[in-house]
Amino acid sequence: MKADVLRGHLAGLVLSVLEPKPLHGYGVAEALRVRSGGAITVPSGSVYPALYRLERLGLVSSSWGKVSGRRRRVYMLTAAGRAALQSERSEWWEFSTTIAAVLGEAL
Amino acid sequence: MITEQFIGDLSRTLRGPHRVKRRLLEEAAAGLDDAVDRYREAGVEQPRAVTLAIADFGAVRQVSAAFQEELDIAKTRQLAFAHVLAAPLVAGLWNAVWELNPYEPRQVPVAAMLIAGVAALFIACGGAAGVTALVAAGRPDHRWPLERITQGLRAYTWWEGGAIVLAILALLVVAPGAFQSPLLLPALALTVLAFTLRRRAGTW
Numbered sequence: 500m501k502a503d504v505l506r507g508h509l510a511g512l513v514l515s516v517l518e519p520k521p522l523h524g525y526g527v528a529e530a531l532r533v534r535s536g537g538a539i540t541v542p543s544g545s546v547y548p549a550l551y552r553l554e555r556l557g558l559v560s561s562s563w564g565k566v567s568g569r570r571r572r573v574y575m576l577t578a579a580g581r582a583a584l585q586s587e588r589s590e591w592w593e594f595s596t597t598i599a600a601v602l603g604e605a606l
Numbered sequence: 607m608i609t610e611q612f613i614g615d616l617s618r619t620l621r622g623p624h625r626v627k628r629r630l631l632e633e634a635a636a637g638l639d640d641a642v643d644r645y646r647e648a649g650v651e652q653p654r655a656v657t658l659a660i661a662d663f664g665a666v667r668q669v670s671a672a673f674q675e676e677l678d679i680a681k682t683r684q685l686a687f688a689h690v691l692a693a694p695l696v697a698g699l700w701n702a703v704w705e706l707n708p709y710e711p712r713q714v715p716v717a718a719m720l721i722a723g724v725a726a727l728f729i730a731c732g733g734a735a736g737v738t739a740l741v742a743a744g745r746p747d748h749r750w751p752l753e754r755i756t757q758g759l760r761a762y763t764w765w766e767g768g769a770i771v772l773a774i775l776a777l778l779v780v781a782p783g784a785f786q787s788p789l790l791l792p793a794l795a796l797t798v799l800a801f802t803l804r805r806r807a808g809t810w
Contacts, residue, residue: 524633525636542662542663542664543641544634544664544668545664545669545672547634547637547673548630548673548675551629552676566640569640571640572633572636
């Protein structure tokens, strides 16, 4: 899936992969790739400004932790981030259902 | 190291507050190191692992816009915050200078009151512009062109500074006694400091 298609959804996708557990920057990029079965090939470099933005907006928080023996900033969802994720999911469900209804098989 | 060179190339394309830039680039560098490690653990040779990690990261021209957008927001917020902070400080101290003037309230020349009122209006508008810019840049779906906001705030700093200087000169003519306050020098010093900080904030 191309990066420009995903551009408007990166924040929601990042929030989604942080939902099960806190992750560091590269962990988020990896989780996006793994959870999409390799279909999401967004440049991992775009994940770092996205995480910074989400933290600025109070949707994630970060703290220092050890990942594979290295000191890394680890990100986790805040309550506002969980609420934003739910909202993103609802909007996506409504959007995809509507588009599927129009694009679906002709009767 | 090739990864350090890559981060250096990315750094050279970015303009903005040093603290935010450093934080973003440190994260990016750590992510590149992690990606190289992951490829090495999978049995890929070091030079190839570095090449693959950089390819996954994305070319500088591909990712720099996302980094720059965060820096632009930080730059605008910093400049807007300087405006918000300066307005009550400058207005408060000049108000104190005004209150300590030796005139009886009914003796204050009307022209002096008008001049002081115009200067106060400029200061208040500067603060209001700062609050507006701070709110606009903080919105998740901000659609205002940040570059124009920062240019507008910088231009307004000159207009406001000019208005204050003109007001002081005009008051010296119409009501020279108003400047006998012991707070005059601190007020002047703070005003110069506030405007210097405002000029420097958001300039990278």
